[in-house]
Amino acid sequence: MPLSGSSCMLDIQLLRTQPDLVSERLAARGFQWDRTEFQALEEERKTVQTRTQELQAKRNASSKAIGAAKGRGEDTTDLMAEVNQIAAELAAGEARVAELQDQLEALLLNFPNLPHASVPAGSSDKDNVEVRRWGTPRVFDFSVKDHTEVGEALGQLDFAAAVKISGARFSVLKGGLARLHRALGQFMLDVHTTEHGYTEAYVPYMVNADSMRGTGQLPKFEEDLFGIPRGDQGKFYLVPTAEVPLTNLVRGEILEASALPLRMTAHTPCFRSEAGSYGRDVKGMIRQHQFDKVELVQIVHPEQSYAALEALTGHAETILQRLELPYRVMALCTGDLGNGAAKTYDLEVWVPAQDTYREISSCSNFEAYQARRLQARFRNDKGRPELVHTLNGSGVAVGRALVAILENYQQADGSLMVPKVLQPYLGGLQVITRL
């Protein structure tokens, strides 16, 4: 079997022809690759594959000759003997090629994407660069409560009940807050579909392993996912983000250039095991096993992807602006970039009780990283299939938006103001009071 492009997240031609460039860009995000091993594998692959293909050609020709001879009623003993002579070497060669390709694949599958040239250099989130800031944090004339206190005081946010039903990192919303939570998702979808040109989609919340591989969650991040065994049929995975089902819509497709860009959005629950986050955000709704999110996905022409990233980030910002929530836009540095991202902007919303900004959206351009795994292509000017670029971003995380509202819209008497844009979704309700 040939080494398909999908087995590698980077263009293998690039690794062959410009290893120095690849090393340099990977080093920028703190990733070292084993060039010696790669080159050794490549060298052997080349000789063995070439030889094996020669043998295959020979076998095919002989087999054809046997067929023709039999058709004429001639004796084929000599021809058969000829083929049998190369049989052993051929079988060994085919096995070795498969083995080498598996090894190459294993080596390459965990490569992160190459960061775009415009990504600031750095090693951790401390080196992220603030791009812009919107809104002014409200000045409170009373001592601010954090979102858990506000919600619990309203009698509409119940962590104890969630622990009883499920366990830690879940929450139960009731009454006005549950309705506000629902309103947030509706509002976001409405804005994106009517103003930003996204097509709303309803998608599965459980997906197969191929889909998780396609967008890059597998094989490297299995421990972050919830898997559901299904007998001998492998397993389902609960989606950690609607990015997975939405982006996988184009897996294996060759799109007409005129179909681009594709803009899709979906409101789904997201499930994350949060392995390795022990002790972080243990209290409250910031980090949950289950949360809602409205996701934005774009499938675009490669030349358009950076313009699309700016636009998509703007679409997410619109939500925070309409909700009148102060935020800032951060350009992630090379060291803080997600595995598949070439460039990412995080939106961080103001959280008064923590006196800081917290991530509420992450907007990324994956360039061809996901497209290569997905084999998602379009027909270019020359009529040739070419990989698309994929982008996605939260537009925005519903749970964290609720956190931000609980804190930014709290009042001294313990009630909660309803953001103006959401009031129509709550039948005109302006204030949520104790249940």
Next chain:
RNA sequence: GGAGAGCUGGCCGAGUGGUCGAAGGCACUCCCCUGCUAAGGGAGCAUAGGACCAAAAAUUCUAUCGAGGGUUCGAAUCCCUCGCUCUCCGCCA
């Protein structure tokens, strides 16, 4: 859950061991003819990987007929496992 039938190129569809990467048709592209809105003729038209090349094109080799494995000198065709689709029955939001 039970019984049965299927899965072939963008689409339809032929093909039950050999010269089949795949007839024929539709769609599409180019050319010719025709001048009246439709028809005729010709050619082309899958994807991926390798070799060659500075690169591209061309050429050439290999792989791919739901997926994976097996039998065979040779598999779309035979065998096994799995997935999916359809029909009937049962169940059900």
